[in-house]
Amino acid sequence: MHSVKTMSNAGVYIHIPFCARKCPYCDFYSLAGAESTFEVYAKALIRDIQSTGSKEISVDSIYFGGGTPTLMPARLLTDICEAVKSTFDIQKDTEITVESNPFTADKNYYKELLAAGFNRISFGVQSCVDRELKTLGRLHSFDQAERSLLDVYDAGFENISCDLMMGIIGQSIDSLMFSIDKLCCLPITHISAYMLKIEKGTPYDCDEIKNRVADEDESAEMYLAAVDRLKENGFEQYEISNFCKSGMRSRHNMKYWQLVPYYGFGPSAHSFIGGKRYYYDRDIQDYINAPKKLLEDGECNALEEYIMLSLRLSDGMGVQKYKELGGDTAALETLAEKLCRHGMAVYDGKTLSLTAQGFLVSNSIIAELI
Numbered sequence: 001m002h003s004v005k006t007m008s009n010a011g012v013y014i015h016i017p018f019c020a021r022k023c024p025y026c027d028f029y030s031l032a033g034a035e036s037t038f039e040v041y042a043k044a045l046i047r048d049i050q051s052t053g054s055k056e057i058s059v060d061s062i063y064f065g066g067g068t069p070t071l072m073p074a075r076l077l078t079d080i081c082e083a084v085k086s087t088f089d090i091q092k093d094t095e096i097t098v099e100s101n102p103f104t105a106d107k108n109y110y111k112e113l114l115a116a117g118f119n120r121i122s123f124g125v126q127s128c129v130d131r132e133l134k135t136l137g138r139l140h141s142f143d144q145a146e147r148s149l150l151d152v153y154d155a156g157f158e159n160i161s162c163d164l165m166m167g168i169i170g171q172s173i174d175s176l177m178f179s180i181d182k183l184c185c186l187p188i189t190h191i192s193a194y195m196l197k198i199e200k201g202t203p204y205d206c207d208e209i210k211n212r213v214a215d216e217d218e219s220a221e222m223y224l225a226a227v228d229r230l231k232e233n234g235f236e237q238y239e240i241s242n243f244c245k246s247g248m249r250s251r252h253n254m255k256y257w258q259l260v261p262y263y264g265f266g267p268s269a270h271s272f273i274g275g276k277r278y279y280y281d282r283d284i285q286d287y288i289n290a291p292k293k294l295l296e297d298g299e300c301n302a303l304e305e306y307i308m309l310s311l312r313l314s315d316g317m318g319v320q321k322y323k324e325l326g327g328d329t330a331a332l333e334t335l336a337e338k339l340c341r342h343g344m345a346v347y348d349g350k351t352l353s354l355t356a357q358g359f360l361v362s363n364s365i366i367a368e369l370i
């Protein structure tokens, strides 16, 4: 597919497209009731990994996302992980993450994963308020999520991330603060806090729901309150939607934002290799029959990508790199001065980084630069 040069610190993403039930707001490619496909899908993944990978590619992050990977037997996840390890050059301290949902697995299951080398779990809690979980169509209560998360911890996982949803129908600032405080009492190291988005073609994409979700002002208020509360609880913001205890950034996600190569496997998975983006169609049967990695249309514009991705990070955008990629420094200086005046950015002549206020309107800020 491409000429392989020695590559260091690449990432590997494995998509596991299975869920116990489809959540009505979710646009990820995943199927419910597909248990009979588990074995054959694992085999297809392993074949694809072995034919694409190489020992010349050094990897320091492997990420099993979904879907709900922990619906698959631990034995199959272990086999897939072994295939990655025997095909790529895996660094000693590689971060190996698996996404999971409450009550899909027990403590012994998580112990098996730990023994297989997995060392980070990303857990779909979403809210600590049962009424909100029900509205989201989630299968778990907060009690169950808490017990499940403690199973993960007792099994020996020390690096645990939780997803938190903002803008749920019926959620108030108070209930969001309640969820944040509850989550922060658990033994977790990382929180991804996302605003509920109505995705086209999902059951949530209807007037009844659209008329009831938080409007722009409410969303902004929730976001800023969440950023403050997470900070008070010791979670630093390192990206628009991501917060962590000191030193616990998601190594895998950082690759997306820092334009580091990653290899995706499975239907709907994306790859970024040699400056080009590839993807698989959202069709598990096609993937099982013959995986076809497709090239995304159009070349990536390096400057635009750098602006869009670096401004998502609290580390911000380096002026030197912006210049090297052909950025207009006079335009940048003018914009930076305006943003700083409105408390939306911090600028020291070397780096431009957005504040939480700036993250809220990052799309229009980015649009001014590209």
Ligand code: SF4
Pocket: 018, 019, 020, 021, 022, 023, 026, 027, 028, 030, 066, 067, 068, 101, 124
């Ligand atoms: S569990 Fe996650 S991936 Fe599965 S349907 Fe719900 S939101 Fe989507």
